[in-house]
Amino acid sequence: MFTGLIEEVGSLRRAERRGEAMVLTLGAKKVLEHVAIGDSIAVNGVCLTVTSYGKDSFTVDVMPQTYRSSNLSTLGSGSPVNLERALAANGRFGGHIVQGHVDGTASIVSVEQDQNAVVFTLKADDPHLMRYVIGKGSIAIDGISLTVIHAEDGYFGVSIIPHTLGETALSRKKAGSSVNVECDILGKYVEHLLGVGQKEKAGAKTFSAIDESFLSRHGYS
Structure with a gap:
């Protein structure tokens, strides 16, 4: 289980594709502290299992179902990714319940400044997801715990504070970019x-x- 509070922004170093399966090697630092093979790390909100690791990188397998339902297949060499380790039993629960089981993807329609915040308007690629998206409800975008500010007619919006924008890969996203979406489990x-x-x-x-x-x-x- 995760909280949606990103620990660091890593980067894709290598992607080995085998049809709709992949082996990803990701550069990281903080999430490698006390890491062990078999640990869970959320990559852009997708719960993946560490299969090997080194001083500054780790490797994960991506199965076909994850390939089809997430944006991991669109990553290129050097792409920034949001990383979060699974929640420790003695950790603070600062976000919301995030499973790392992505429901689908959404496309960013617009990015607009709203005083000290930035509002992202998104359109779900699968309209079915909108039944779980409600105003003031929780949602995870590329693994980031966010609050929905509006949801109607197939579109929804989230408002991002400067800290979140600066500490996540969302700052590199623009209109037309794809993001992973995990709706509130409740x-x-x-x-x-x-x-x-x-x-x-x-x-x-x-x-x-x-x-x-x-x-x-x-x-x-």
């Missing part, structure tokens, strides 16, 4: 549970529906 689970309830009402033998009757039976009123 909305996805709620949708699933509500769907399970509807199936039960239709006669399917699944889990119990979470409805007024269910809550009443379990002591909620």
Whole structure:
């Protein structure tokens, strides 16, 4: 699990492509402190497993499903990437729950200055993602924990403070750039549970529906 608070900006040193699978070698410093093979590191918001490492770099495998659903395949030599180690049990939870399981990608439509902030307007490449994006809700963009400031008609916006812009690879993005999107996990689970309830009402033998009757039976009123 991650928090969406980027620890450092690394860079892609080498990408070995094998069809829709890749082996990436990434330059880094901070995230290599106490690293071990098998550790999880989020790369542009994608949870990847360290398969080898050296003094200033580490290697990860990218499987076809990740290749298809993220922007990792678009990276070129030297591309900056946001890096975050998995949350330690004794660490501060400063962002929101980020799994590193990217839901899809979005394209940056515009980048506009708003006094001391920069507003990014984005369009989800898969319109289905917008059902999980709500104003004042949480979202991870290239692994960065952000708050949605508006969401309508297939577009959504996020406002970035100077610190976040300066400490992440988002400062290199512009209109037309692709970013990874991970929607808030809460909305996805709620949708699933509500769907399970509807199936039960239709006669399917699944889990119990979470409805007024269910809550009443379990002591909620």
